[in-house]
Amino acid sequence: MKRHLGFRNRSFSFQVKSKTVLMIGLLALLVVLACIAGPSLGNKLLSPWEVVKTIIGHSTGGNEFIIMTSRLPRTLASLLVGAALGVAGLILQGIVRNPLAAPDVIGVTGGASVAAVAFLTFLAGSVSMEWMPVAAIAGALIISVFIYMLSWSNGITPMRLILIGIGMAAVMSALTTFMIVLSSSVTASQAYLWLTGSVYGASWEDVMMMALLVFLLIPLAFIFSRSLNAQQLGDEVAVGMGVQVQRDRFILLAICVILTGSAVAAVGAIGFVGLIAPHIARTLVSQTYGSLVIASSLTGALLLFTADLTARTIFYPVDIPAGVFTAGVGAPFFLYLLLKNRNQF
């Protein structure tokens, strides 16, 4: 097998390592398998064959309800949200050139949570629930701009951005708790789940919204991955290569924020997927951002899927929020990254 696969025509060319293509193919296969495994695993085991038949519309048994209204949307939601978080994390790590950055670490997820809970508290009666993703995305956007401005002092240093982000994350979580106490419609334990993130009760509307955004924005991120490659060499070099650094950075950040906000609207504040997925992707495929975007979306999807599957099966009948699992695994991984990069800080 050739080490590289190439493609070249007048306006466009690229070259990828064969190993990368193989890995991405493998990951994609796993995601497809997850689509079948998710609905068949659970308290009541269903045969994969029955699942496939039900999905394509030839239901045979009485399990259509379990598959179509409960397990399938939940599986798809976890895959799509995971993909969104994986790419959001990759973009953020690429932009701030720091392996420890992630939307939940620096408070973007927190901003989305505050907006979503505020929406539930103040507007749920008068405005249709369809607008909640818009609120969450707006919250993520506002807080990102705020963090960016606060971190600005003759330019942005990644360290200051992360420190200030962590401070803002604390304020956001306090605000969310405040709003929860304020509202009588959301009970404390429900709201607590919201803060951790759980795929429990994901609906087809959530799946549709996530699918729309994921299939729109991840290709867009792929297109701008060339700019991320150039940015890794430093802003001056990137400008010298003809990259419009500020414009591209803005677009990439917007993609990251929208993906994060919609993920929060769908399943709540699930942490650490955006941190881990890109690191796993980096060990599997080559280091160019084009392949990393695709690989991160797939690893993110598989990560959240596995977390949710474990969360709903191992302790059955208790449904542990998937966010508990991602944090339980993600936090030690974060400490490991800190240890590995100890001389950089």
Place this chain on the structure above:
Amino acid sequence: MTQLSSIKNRQFLMLIVFIVLFSVAFLASIVFGQTPITFQEALSSFVNYDESSTEHIIIQADRLPRAIIGSIIGASLAVAGTLMQALTKNPLASPSVFGINHGAIFFVVIGVLFFSVTSLIQLTALAFVGAAIAALIVYVLGAIGRNGLTPVKIVLAGAAISALFQSYTQALLVLNETGLQDVLFWLAGSISGRTLDMLIPVLPFIGTAIVSAMLMGKSINLLATGDDIAKGMGQNVAIVKGLMGVIVVILAGSSVAVVGAVGFIGLVIPHVARFFAGNDYRWIIPFSGLLGAVLLLISDVLARFLIMPQEVPIGVMTALVGGPFFVYIARKGVSKL
């Protein structure tokens, strides 16, 4: 010489101002609330207690314990923060940033759920263990590496340790749904509904720790000049640092055991105290204690009024004040990074 004594006079004056401030805050905490109470009534509830008066019962059973707990815990948290910042020479160090709150909570929750621990002494001991483990991990993680204890490493390690313990606590609570509601309010931090019975078992620890901290003022001053100089002056740096660590764990651990996770007081107050006291820890520590009590009392009074008739958990109030302050310090104090 006259200059020196004038500094001393000024600080003495500040001390008196802070004591007055504290008294006012304490009084406000007794008088203001959902049931407004006049000063006279408050006074008479102490002089001749009338069992048939609702106001008297409210004062003696609710407001007074609350004010006392608020003052003592506020002081403990602030002194703990002061020592942590001196120990790590780091402007962002404090119990909540170090993950101490969530470490202590995790151990307490384990004790309650699996070993049916109910005695307050045992719960407090568990909180100490959790606080010590979290603090140690964050300190070690922060200290390794070429650049030593940098603010960024400590904050990142603290955030990760907090997230870790928080997620484990949450998993335990979801698996054992009983009592989730009670624990939730405690997790957010609250000084309402706490009785003095909860404070009394930890009071000897807190008292000893705060007095020792004040007695160590001179040694901490020497330590602040740098490890090498302190060693050169004949100080046993390891012992001083170890003692400071023990005091921090006792103060932060007992605070969590009594009121739950109340963050940011230990971060904010030391900066305010240093602003007034200069670099002399013999003054910074008592100032911190008084101001910490004042901040917690005032936050608590505000927490009663903000969304009446409900109350905001005090931990939320302090985070809303302290978070922006954290950002301010991060901008100002860490600009060299």
